[in-house]
Amino acid sequence: MTTxxxxxxxxxxxxxxxxxxxxxxxxxxxxxxxGHNVTVSDLxxxxxxxxxxxxxxxxxxNEEYFNFQEELKKAASKGxxxxxxxxxxxxxxxxDLVILQFPLYWLGLPAILKGWLDKCxxxxxxxxxQKKKWFDRGPxxxxxxxxxxxxxxxxxxFSNTGLFGDMNVLLWPIHxxxxxxxxxxxxxxxxxxxxxxxxxxxxxxxxWEKRLVNIWTEEPLxxxxxxxxxx
Amino acid sequence: MTTxxxxxxxxxxxxxxxxxxxxxxxxxxxxxxxGHNVTVSDLxxxxxxxxxxxxxxxxxxNEEYFNFQEELKKAASKGxxxxxxxxxxxxxxxxDLVILQFPLYWLGLPAILKGWLDKCxxxxxxxxxQKKKWFDRGPxxxxxxxxxxxxxxxxxxFSNTGLFGDMNVLLWPIHxxxxxxxxxxxxxxxxxxxxxxxxxxxxxxxxWEKRLVNIWTEEPLxxxxxxxxxx
Ligand SMILES: Cc1cc2nc3c(=O)[nH]c(=O)nc-3n(C[C@H](O)[C@H](O)[C@H](O)COP(=O)(O)OP(=O)(O)OC[C@H]3O[C@@H](n4cnc5c(N)ncnc54)[C@H](O)[C@@H]3O)c2cc1C
Ligand SMILES: Cc1cc2nc3c(=O)[nH]c(=O)nc-3n(C[C@H](O)[C@H](O)[C@H](O)COP(=O)(O)OP(=O)(O)OC[C@H]3O[C@@H](n4cnc5c(N)ncnc54)[C@H](O)[C@@H]3O)c2cc1C
Ligand SMILES: [Zn+2]
Ligand SMILES: [Zn+2]
Numbered sequence: 127m128t129t130x131x132x133x134x135x136x137x138x139x140x141x142x143x144x145x146x147x148x149x150x151x152x153x154x155x156x157x158x159x160x161g162h163n164v165t166v167s168d169l170x171x172x173x174x175x176x177x178x179x180x181x182x183x184x185x186x187x188n189e190e191y192f193n194f195q196e197e198l199k200k201a202a203s204k205g206x207x208x209x210x211x212x213x214x215x216x217x218x219x220x221x222d223l224v225i226l227q228f229p230l231y232w233l234g235l236p237a238i239l240k241g242w243l244d245k246c247x248x249x250x251x252x253x254x255x256q257k258k259k260w261f262d263r264g265p266x267x268x269x270x271x272x273x274x275x276x277x278x279x280x281x282x283x284f285s286n287t288g289l290f291g292d293m294n295v296l297l298w299p300i301h302x303x304x305x306x307x308x309x310x311x312x313x314x315x316x317x318x319x320x321x322x323x324x325x326x327x328x329x330x331x332x333x334w335e336k337r338l339v340n341i342w343t344e345e346p347l348x349x350x351x352x353x354x355x356x357x
Numbered sequence: 358m359t360t361x362x363x364x365x366x367x368x369x370x371x372x373x374x375x376x377x378x379x380x381x382x383x384x385x386x387x388x389x390x391x392g393h394n395v396t397v398s399d400l401x402x403x404x405x406x407x408x409x410x411x412x413x414x415x416x417x418x419n420e421e422y423f424n425f426q427e428e429l430k431k432a433a434s435k436g437x438x439x440x441x442x443x444x445x446x447x448x449x450x451x452x453d454l455v456i457l458q459f460p461l462y463w464l465g466l467p468a469i470l471k472g473w474l475d476k477c478x479x480x481x482x483x484x485x486x487q488k489k490k491w492f493d494r495g496p497x498x499x500x501x502x503x504x505x506x507x508x509x510x511x512x513x514x515f516s517n518t519g520l521f522g523d524m525n526v527l528l529w530p531i532h533x534x535x536x537x538x539x540x541x542x543x544x545x546x547x548x549x550x551x552x553x554x555x556x557x558x559x560x561x562x563x564x565w566e567k568r569l570v571n572i573w574t575e576e577p578l579x580x581x582x583x584x585x586x587x588x
Contacts, residue, residue: 231409
């Protein structure tokens, strides 16, 4: 039995020859060779605009009082989003697996990728609070997502006794935000770059390739089910 | 004895009549009436570009391999940054207190504000790892910073048993990132908006006003001193 997946790689690096670029290339090659359908959103190359600006909304519903969440929802429902943003949303909707490939900036997502989330995860598409369709009941609950990222520091900086703080704690806000849409979050692929040799990095690329072959069968991280929370 | 402060308010909302706009206006009025020097960076209004794009660097030092951190550092040292970005960095450098005023987006900073950090906190200006000038020994150790933000949810969503998770944990990556530059981080001002009445919100604005009068004398949050970490 084979499973053909639609994979979206959202890639946030300016330099094709960067290590992030190499990680992205390995993913494209490996997943394609498995027969999957792979699409790359190269955010810098496409000049993706990450700001939740008024100019995102061509015909605002409320001319007097700009509410980004409302306007985004309404523009999406009327098919009036900028075409490049609509294309990103369509990619997410048709994907089975999303890979976010990025370098860590200030213990978090680079702005261009944060803005991709801010703008693609539209109310009533990526979640619906009114109908309580979020978290385990969210629209994306059949999809998987994984953070694959490089960090300038070494693993010890991100340990429980390290200066940057425990990596699990640092990733929790991002993982829980992704969870709001229902996404099954896979264990992150973390590449600590400090003092690595070329050989170390080659091994990292091979480990990523190896993991990708069976990534679809991985169990996602466990989170407390939404039924256990009171509202 | 009076202390005249230089205060920078970095404001990330599209709508002047928003509650974030009201919070910003209260801060400007209150701090000015105390004799402080107040500057507002209205990120959406100034069309601040938050992306760490190649176009930030007019004359890249390395034409073949783009490394954002390196190029930003070099462009800054040569006075070759875009003038609007240089102006933001100068504002941070001359400030005693920075207020980040924003609505919470996906459990974190809106992209436009995240990118302000990504681009203003330049290597060798905001931190210097080589010389170990960061955290408690960072360049901004005489400055204070505070997150003042609204959340769409109620406080219970951000409790230890809430769906979004404990607010202290969600804020840790942001606070620790700010700490890297040396900033003394004040206790955040958090405005939970769900089911608030006009009266509730008026009281929130008054509480903010009251706090701002003595904010400079507040003790910052405690963090473990850098000397207690091994490297
Ligand atoms: C604004 C900003 C904020 C940051 N904040 C943080 C932070 O909070 N914490 C932190 O830890 N770091 C931080 N960093 C550092 C950043 O995370 C690293 O610079 C980044 O992760 C390195 O990834 P890269 O793809 O850019 O690496 P590159 O610099 O492109 O590559 C790293 C090395 O890999 C080599 N390489 C490239 N391709 C291959 C290949 N195919 N095989 C083998 N080797 C290869 C390169 O030659 C280079 O030696 C920050 C950086 C910036 C710009
Ligand atoms: C992309 C995105 C992601 C989001 N993610 C999250 C999330 O993860 N978690 C979460 O909790 N929320 C989230 N939100 C919701 C967001 O945080 C709230 O919409 C925002 O914080 C509300 O602040 P505002 O200034 O926009 O409020 P507004 O909508 O402008 O105002 C709120 C109320 O205050 C009133 N008001 C305005 N001025 C005054 C005044 N002077 N006195 C009294 N009342 C006044 C307004 O009339 C309105 O009724 C998200 C929103 C977006 C767009
Ligand atoms: Zn599919
Ligand atoms: Zn001063």
